[in-house]
Every structure is written in structure tokens, then in C-alpha cells.
Amino acid sequence: MDELAHSNAPGSRHPKRWQDIEELLEAGIDVFTTVNVQHLESLNDVVSGVTGIQVRETVPDPFFDAADDVVLVDLPPDDLRQRLKEGKVYIAGQAERAIEHFFRKGNLIALRELALRRTADRVDEQMRAWRGHPGEEKVWHTPDAILLWHRA
Numbered sequence: 001m002d003e004l005a006h007s008n009a010p011g012s013r014h015p016k017r018w019q020d021i022e023e024l025l026e027a028g029i030d031v032f033t034t035v036n037v038q039h040l041e042s043l044n045d046v047v048s049g050v051t052g053i054q055v056r057e058t059v060p061d062p063f064f065d066a067a068d069d070v071v072l073v074d075l076p077p078d079d080l081r082q083r084l085k086e087g088k089v090y091i092a093g094q095a096e097r098a099i100e101h102f103f104r105k106g107n108l109i110a111l112r113e114l115a116l117r118r119t120a121d122r123v124d125e126q127m128r129a130w131r132g133h134p135g136e137e138k139v140w141h142t143p144d145a146i147l148l149w150h151r152a
Contacts, residue, residue, distance in 0.1 A: 005039035018059050021078055035059055037115040044141040050110040053102050065122075072119040077108035 006017050014020050021031045036094060038047040041058040048054045064070075075083075084095045 001033045002035040004035040004061045007057060018063055022063065035064065037111055037118060040064055040118065041113060043118070046114065047111070051102055051107045070119060070122055072115060074112065074115070077105050077112065078109060081105065 001017065001021060004018050004021065008014060008017055008020065012020075014023070017033075021033060024031050037043060038051075038055045039057055039059050040061060042061045044058055045057060080089075081099055081103060083089050084099050087095060089095060090098055
């Protein structure tokens with residue numbers, strides 16, 4: 001189900017799409033969905049401070065945090081801006097306004113950093129939980145590390 005944070009049409013069963021997904025999960029149905037980092041509730045003030053735009057459609061963090069798995073789809077800012085220009089994200093007029101406002105390159109770099117940090121925090125929580133797993137008696141020293149990949 002695309003766009004986890006979006007509002008449903010008036011008269012729908014639930015006001016928000018994430019509430020639809022919550023109902024499906026409670027019924028035992030697996031769901032795959034998408035969400036952009038700017039839609040996480042706890043990051044709303046940060047996103048607003050960076051972009052100057054208040055994002056109104058948000059997802060509660062506990063809902064996001066309850067996901068069995070999160071996969072980061074990382075696209076460099078220039079690639080996303082090119083997809084916008086080609087009409088692969090929004091229709092022409094809407095894409096041009098988006099590129100000039102919310103999807104300025106500096107904003108995209110900052111949002112990318114937020115997404116990477118949020119994903120890294122999640123992985124760190126998983127690692128900390130695993131260290132306490134029965135049978136894992138050895139203490140693992142994991143120094144800070146940086147992963148770098150560059151495409152020329």
C-alpha cells in the first residue's frame with residue numbers, strides 16, 4: 001500500500017492510510033508500504049526547520065517502530081530531482097513547484113541524512129537487543145565506522 005502517511009478520501013473507513021494498515025495487520029494480513037522520512041511524526045519539527053515547510057501528513061513513530069522490517073531506499077538528490085523533471089514522481093506543473101520549494105537540493109541532502117540516521121538508529125537498537133540474546137555471551141566491541149561508496 002503506497003504512501004503510508006497520506007489521508008484517505010472523505011467517507012473512508014479511517015481518516016489515515018496508516019490506520020487502514022493497522023486494521024489489516026490486526027486481521028493477520030501482511031502489508032508492504034512506503035513512507036518518506038519527512039512524514040515521521042517525531043521529525044516533523046526538524047523537517048519544518050530544515051525545509052521551511054510544515055508537513056501535515058505524519059505517521060506516529062510507535063506505528064513505524066513496530067514494523068517487522070524497514071528497508072531504506074536511498075536515492076541521491078540529483079537523481080530524485082531528475083526523476084521529478086521527467087515527470088516520474090509528479091505531473092509536470094506540480095513537479096516544477098516541488099523542485100523549486102520542498103525538493104531543493106539542500107533540503108534533499110538534509111532529508112537524506114535524516115533517513116540514514118533514523119535507519120541507523122533502528123539497526124543499532126536491533127544490535128543492542130541481539131547482544132542480550134541467550135547464547136550471545138561474548139561482548140562485541142563495535143567501534144564507530146563510516147561506510148563510503150562513491151559513483152563517478
